[in-house]
Amino acid sequence: AQKVTQAQTEISVVEKEDVTLDCVYETRDTTYYLFWYKQPPSGELVFLIRRNSFDEQNEISGRYSWNFQKSTSSFNFTITASQVVDSAVYFCALRSLSGGSYIPTFGRGTSLIVHP
Amino acid sequence: DAGVTQSPTHLIKTRGQQVTLRCSPKSGHDTVSWYQQALGQGPQFIFQYYEEEERQRGNFPDRFSGHQFPNYSSELNVNALLLGDSALYLCASSLGGDSYEQYFGPGTRLTVT
Numbered sequence: 001a002q003k004v005t006q007a008q009t010e011i012s013v014v015e016k017e018d019v020t021l022d023c024v025y026e027t028r029d030t031t032y033y034l035f036w037y038k039q040p041p042s043g044e045l046v047f048l049i050r051r052n053s054f055d056e057q058n059e060i061s062g063r064y065s066w067n068f069q070k071s072t073s074s075f076n077f078t079i080t081a082s083q084v085v086d087s088a089v090y091f092c093a094l095r096s097l098s099g100g101s102y103i104p105t106f107g108r109g110t111s112l113i114v115h116p
Numbered sequence: 117d118a119g120v121t122q123s124p125t126h127l128i129k130t131r132g133q134q135v136t137l138r139c140s141p142k143s144g145h146d147t148v149s150w151y152q153q154a155l156g157q158g159p160q161f162i163f164q165y166y167e168e169e170e171r172q173r174g175n176f177p178d179r180f181s182g183h184q185f186p187n188y189s190s191e192l193n194v195n196a197l198l199l200g201d202s203a204l205y206l207c208a209s210s211l212g213g214d215s216y217e218q219y220f221g222p223g224t225r226l227t228v229t
Contacts (some may be wrong), residue, residue, distance in 0.1 A: 042222055043222050043223040044221060061221055091158050
């Protein structure tokens with residue numbers, strides 16, 4: 001069974017603060033993908049990043065960075081110098097690559113509110 | 117390049133009724149997945165259609181059914197609606213029967229009264 005836990009239900013910060021969104025996952029599979037999505041109020045999930053279980057390199061994309069640690073089963077997401085436009089719900093998701101099942105499992109999401 | 121589109125945007129139905137939601141995939145995509153997102157929850161996978169067949173199914177009852185047309189567009193049908201079916205229904209498109217890279221539509225907000 002797969003499980004994704006996003007323990008932070010809501011985070012509130014002031015613009016220009018750095019913020020880290022936590023994601024902890026559980027899977028018995030050795031090969032899998034991890035994802036982060038952003039869901040603005042419009043409702044459409046926007047893909048941010050995909051990471052496979054063999055690649056533990058951290059990644060930086062502009063103000064966004066991701067820290068993948070297999071030893072702790074975590075895939076955390078940091079936004080540097082947050083902006084009001086970053087306000088959204090962020091979802092972490094896991095998808096196994098084995099067993100022929102491609103059903104993704106999403107966490108419950110973290111609502112990020114960035115105040116001006 | 118047209119993205120994923122869904123219709124209608126909002127829908128209000130009465131318990132016991134039936135509903136049909138529609139999805140057109142991103143141009144060039146041949147696979148459609150449907151998700152149910154209850155308020156305050158993450159999306160839950162309902163099923164995926166590829167080559168006009170249901171290829172994967174999540175833990176949803178048979179009241180949830182679907183169809184994919186030759187042009188790759190898809191419909192989600194829900195029979196005998198329950199209050200608990202109230203949710204945002206998201207459609208995602210991808211290529212080749214996989215969900216490796218999915219593009220999501222804006223969703224249909226279904227309210228069951």
